[in-house]
Structures are given as structure tokens and as C-alpha cells.
Amino acid sequence: MAEEHKPVDLTLDKTARELRIEWAEGRKSVYGFDYLAALCPCANCREKRQEKERNPLYVLAGPSGPAELDQAEMMGRYALHLIWKGGCASGIYSFDYLRSICPAMARESLDAEAAEKEADGGDG
């Protein structure tokens, strides 16, 4: 992981129900708990999400309603382990993954991609 992609400050705000990260390069990311819980990176949840994409009628079992954080702990220096109350307890959110799902950064990379395609124009 690149130095500038490391978090310098992590705030789990149970009142606002959001995780806030300040990255070494000075960017800030904000993730709602519902968003984070829905994007749990464990193999089990990934599979469920893929199944949901394949089959529009797939019914998700499990708790509905707002995600509540039960516990959080650092996994070494590279990831955050989030345990959701009544939800998944195996989510290891690496900081690379968190950057990849950051709503603000996702928009930027989409813009960058579009710009790249434009620059490419016609080739291929």
C-alpha cells in the first residue's frame, strides 16, 4: 500500500452512524454504516451480492433496517475489522478496499476513466 493511501485518522461515530477516515494525502472519506454493512468484503457477503446481481428475485435473508456497529478493531496496519450487530462479523475492510468504495473517490475515478476514453478515442 502506498504511503499516501494510509489513514492518519479514523473516527467511528456511532451517533452519526458513519466512519470517517482522513488519509495521509489529506483526503477525507465518509462512509455511512448502512453503506459499509451492505458492502461487507467477506467471501460470504460477496457471494450473496453476486447472486443478487444474477437473480433479481433473490431474497436476502438476514436483518433488515439500519446497520448497527457492534465492534471494531484494527487488523495490523492495513485493515479494519467491523462487526455488525445482528449482521456479518467477518468483514475485514482493508484500507485499499475502503478507498475503492469511497463514494467521493469512486466518482473521481469514473471521471478519470471517461477522460481516458476520450483521450484514447477511436483506437481499438
Ligand SMILES: [Zn+2]
Ligand atoms: Zn460479510
